[in-house]
Amino acid sequence: MSVPLESSLPPAIVLDEVTRSFNHRTIIDHVSLTVQQGELFGLLGPSGSGKTTLIKLMAGIDRADSGSAHMFGVHLPKLEMLHRFGYMAQSDALYMELSGRQNMAFFGKLYGLKRAVLKQRIEEAARLVNLTEHLNKQVAAYSGGMKRRLSLAIALMHQPSLLVLDEPTVGIDPVLRRSIWQELRSLAAQGTTIIVTTHVMDEAEKCDRLGLIREGRFIAVDTPANLLAQTGSSSIEEAFITLGTRMEGGAVR
Template sequence: MNLLSVSNVTKSFKNSKVLDSINVNVSDSEIVGILGPSGAGKTTLIKCIMGMEKVDSGDITLLDSKIPNREVLNKVGYMAQSDALYNELTAKDNLYFFGEIFKIPKKELKEKIDFLVDLVDLKPFLSRKVNKFSGGMKRRLSLIIALIQDPELIILDEPTVGIDPELRLNIWKEINNLKSKGKSIIVTTHDMTEAIKCDRLLLLKDGNITASGTPEELMKKFNVDSIEEVFLIAGRKK
C-alpha cells in the first residue's frame, strides 16, 4: 500500500524550476532516502509534501487524502532543517507544549518523553532553556518532537547534522525500530553512510530524479561499488 504518492509535481520560484515532474511513492514500513547536493530541491519537495508550499502542477496524496490537509498532517512527524523551537522555554516545556498540541494523555506523554530523551541523550538538559542549547542539542530536541505523537509517516530533513557518531547510531537504530513497527520514514541526507541504510534511494539533482532504487540496485545499475560513485555518475545525468 502506498502511504504517500507524489505524482508529476512541478514547482517553480519566479523563473526558476525547482521541481520538475517529480514522482515518488512511499509504502508502509519503508525507509526512503532523498539524496542530493544543496539546492537540488530536497527541502522544497518535503515542504510540498507537508503542504507548506503550493505545487504548480501535479498531485500529492497522503493516507488517501489530497495534500494540503491539516487533519492528515497530524499523522506526520516532521523534523525540518531549521529547528522550530521556543527558545525562551526549557527543553521540557517545549516537549510538554508540543505534546499537548497533539493531545497526548499526560501519563503517555511522560513515558514518551522519558524514552525519547534517553534515546538522544538529552535528559541532563531538560531544565535548560533552548536558547542555551548548541546546534546539535537543538537537532536532538527537534527529533523528539517529530516522534512524540507516534506518527504514521516520519519526515526527517537532515536529522543527524551536528550530532556525534554514537548518537547517530542510536538514532538510526530507532529509525529501524520504527520501521519494524510499520512506520514509514523519509530521510533527506548528504551523508553516504546514512544513504546506504535506506531501503530505497531517490537521487535528486536540479529538481529532477536522476536515479532511484535500492542501494544494491543502484550500485549494480551503474556498475560501481559504492553509493558515492552512484551519486557522482547519476549527478552528471541531464
C-alpha cells in the same frame, strides 16, 4: 523493511507529476514517486537540488503548482493529516526561552497528547536522543547538536505514521547518530514510514530505497544495492556522480 513494496496497503506517499516554482525558477520539475508504508526512503542530493521543497510537498506543508500529492490516500494539503506525520525541519523551530521539557510539552499538547501519555512520551523521546539530563535547561543554552536532538524528539513524540526528517543528524556525534539510525530502522520495522534527507553517504546506504535528486528531478530511484550494481560503483557517492554524468549526456531523463 517490514512491508513489501507490493503491499496491498495504500501507499504512504504518492506524488504525480509534481512541479513547484519560486520567483519563476523551477525547484521541483514534474516529479512522480510512490513511498510504501513501512518504507525507509532516503533523498540524496546536493544543496539546492530541491530535497527540502520536495519533502514539504510530501507532508502537505507546501502546495504544488501542478500535479498532485497524496498521503495515505488523502489529497494534500489537508489539515486533518497534520497529526499523521512528524516533521523535523532543517532549521530548528524551538522556543529559546523555554526549557527542553517545556518545548516538548508545548508541541506534545498541540499533537493532542494528554497528561499521563504526554509525560511518558517526553521521557521516552528524550531518552532516545540522549537528552534526559538536559531537559530542564533553557534551550538557549543548548549546543547546535542538542537543538537538533530536541527537534527530533519532538517529531517522534506523538508516534506518527509518517516521519519526515530533513537532515536529522547534522551536528550530532557519530555514536549517537548510529543509535538514532538503529531506532529509525526499528520504527520502520514496526510499520512507521520514514522519509529522510541526508548528505551522509553511509546513512544513505541504510535506507530501503534512495531517490537521487539533482536540479529538481530524480536521476534515479532504487535500492542502494541496485544503484551500485547498475553503475558498477563501489559507493553511493560514485553512483550519484556516474548517474549525474549520464543525465548531462542525455542517457537519463
